[in-house]
Amino acid sequence: MLSSVIGGARVPAGPRPYRSTDPSRTSEVVAEVSLAEADDLVRACEAARAAQDAWRDVPPPVRGQAVAALGRLVEANKEALASVVTREVGKPYAEALGEVQEIADTCAFFLGEGRRLYGQTVPSEMPDKQLFTFRDPVGVVAVITAGNFPVAVPSWYIVPALLCGNAVVWKPAEYAAACADAFYELCAHAGLPGGVLNIVYADGPETFRGLEQALGRGLVDKVGFTGSTEVGSRIGELCGRHLQSPCLELGGKNPMVVTEDADLPLAVEGALFSGFGTAGQRCTSLGTAIVHESVHGEFVRLLDEAVGAAVVGDPSGHVLYGPMIDERFADGFEKVLGWIGPHHSVHGSTGRITAAAPRAGFTGDAGAGLYYHPVVVDGVGPADELFMNETFGPIIGVAPYRTLDEAIELANAPGYGLSASIYTTDPAKVFAFRRRISAGMVSVNNSTSGAEAHLPFGGNGRSGNGSRQSGMWVLDQFTRWQSMNWDYSGRLQKAQMDVLEI
Numbered sequence: 001m002l003s004s005v006i007g008g009a010r011v012p013a014g015p016r017p018y019r020s021t022d023p024s025r026t027s028e029v030v031a032e033v034s035l036a037e038a039d040d041l042v043r044a045c046e047a048a049r050a051a052q053d054a055w056r057d058v059p060p061p062v063r064g065q066a067v068a069a070l071g072r073l074v075e076a077n078k079e080a081l082a083s084v085v086t087r088e089v090g091k092p093y094a095e096a097l098g099e100v101q102e103i104a105d106t107c108a109f110f111l112g113e114g115r116r117l118y119g120q121t122v123p124s125e126m127p128d129k130q131l132f133t134f135r136d137p138v139g140v141v142a143v144i145t146a147g148n149f150p151v152a153v154p155s156w157y158i159v160p161a162l163l164c165g166n167a168v169v170w171k172p173a174e175y176a177a178a179c180a181d182a183f184y185e186l187c188a189h190a191g192l193p194g195g196v197l198n199i200v201y202a203d204g205p206e207t208f209r210g211l212e213q214a215l216g217r218g219l220v221d222k223v224g225f226t227g228s229t230e231v232g233s234r235i236g237e238l239c240g241r242h243l244q245s246p247c248l249e250l251g252g253k254n255p256m257v258v259t260e261d262a263d264l265p266l267a268v269e270g271a272l273f274s275g276f277g278t279a280g281q282r283c284t285s286l287g288t289a290i291v292h293e294s295v296h297g298e299f300v301r302l303l304d305e306a307v308g309a310a311v312v313g314d315p316s317g318h319v320l321y322g323p324m325i326d327e328r329f330a331d332g333f334e335k336v337l338g339w340i341g342p343h344h345s346v347h348g349s350t351g352r353i354t355a356a357a358p359r360a361g362f363t364g365d366a367g368a369g370l371y372y373h374p375v376v377v378d379g380v381g382p383a384d385e386l387f388m389n390e391t392f393g394p395i396i397g398v399a400p401y402r403t404l405d406e407a408i409e410l411a412n413a414p415g416y417g418l419s420a421s422i423y424t425t426d427p428a429k430v431f432a433f434r435r436r437i438s439a440g441m442v443s444v445n446n447s448t449s450g451a452e453a454h455l456p457f458g459g460n461g462r463s464g465n466g467s468r469q470s471g472m473w474v475l476d477q478f479t480r481w482q483s484m485n486w487d488y489s490g491r492l493q494k495a496q497m498d499v500l501e502i
């Protein structure tokens with residue numbers, strides 16, 4: 001039975017049992033979990049607060065050694081951790097290995113940051129006076145994560161937050177509890193003092209209640225959340241009431257623009273990977289391919305052909321994608337069934353499902369695994385719900401366009417702004433697109449998915465509040481700047497009033 005770990009100790013199992021199951025055979029239990037209550041979350045924040053006091057005084061290069069140790073443990077246990085990811089959330093094994101590699105890459109980056117974490121020396125407008133800046137940890141960080149990237153995305157928060165001298169309370173998705181526990185155990189063996197990293201398994205309502213109490217009592221200094229736009233805006237509201245700006249990494253309706261001069265087979269390959277990889281359950285998944293009218297017919301033909309040849313099935317084999325992660329929740333089978341009905345009608349869309357996409361035997365027998373066939377819907381536009389909203393399923397929309405201006409307008413129309421890609425051989429189109437697309441991340445001749453661990457990751461609009469993760473940019477989430485001025489003139493020199501004339 002998995003239970004929360006608070007202050008370095010496992011909490012005894014309580015009255016809220018939960019079963020995490022294997023989505024490729026839903027009758028099989030992967031983990032029995034004892035879910036915590038709001039009070040446990042508050043206790044975890046208290047334990048984190050107490051532990052952070054000493055952790056903040058550990059020199060950053062030494063904190064970097066804990067990160068290095070975690071990186072080595074992740075490397076040494078790569079296959080084992082990837083297998084748990086495949087089993088519990090149905091991610092194809094090759095992709096799961098990539099996900100685990102992303103943790104190792106994150107550790108590799110941040111162990112070096114332990115020896116940098118630079119402040120600045122800044123000149124003063126007065127003589128015999130020196131100005132400085134320092135980065136200080138924010139304090140206690142609450143991390144709430146989804147199950148589609150059950151270990152890599154949490155590491156994007158946990159690793160830099162710890163390196164910067166914070167203590168962490170992590171609330172993973174309960175339907176990815178075995179993945180979370182396996183990752184937590186590796187962290188615990190990396191030499192972190194008890195209470196510096198706490199893990200709390202809880203459902204949504206208890207998490208909100210606990211978070212509200214902890215924020216009210218000043219026990220949380222930063223919230224990091226990856227998940228749906230709906231939940232993210234509730235978290236943003238709650239944090240705002242306590243004058244906090246959380247780090248929010250939310251949904252996407254990520255566009256791919258394919259121009260008349262693009263390499264079409266390359267674009268189709270990219271569409272297949274980013275539209276259907278992880279069964280479309282990435283925040284960076286392709287939403288709509290916006291294709292120049294002169295190549296639109298050929299693009300759909302090639303995409304249909306590729307979809308027809310794709311293998312969907314057991315995630316331990318070589319497949320394009322496996323089952324949906326869970327029946328309910330954001331990463332859910334039911335959610336996809338809500339978009340595409342059993343009779344292959346598309347909810348709220350005038351688009352048409354193209355011939356090659358639907359296959360028999362993939363539409364709703366949950367007991368046989370939460371598999372869903374790939375769907376391509378051609379002819380979508382801003383009047384369609386499918387065009388305007390994230391589906392979080394294996395569904396690609398296709399829309400034709402005439403001018404690049406029109407393509408960019410269509411790409412921005414849904415109001416998300418996470419990842420956008422353009423396939424073209426014309427550099428002028430690349431830069432026009434880059435300047436006017438509302439997206440935190442732009443790919444050129446590459447798919448919308450596949451971020452690297454040292455570039456800023458994050459979005460705008462419905463995709464987040466503009467915060468960025470990864471690389472040196474995330475340091476601004478987990479540290480706060482302190483300035484210091486030191487006057488060694490022996491006189492009271494007044495800023496603005498005692499400035500030397502030249």
Ligand code: UN1
Nearest residue numbers: 149282283284449450451
């Ligand atoms: C997410 O879906 O929350 O770039 C993150 C990518 C992955 C991360 C996605 N490396 O697609």
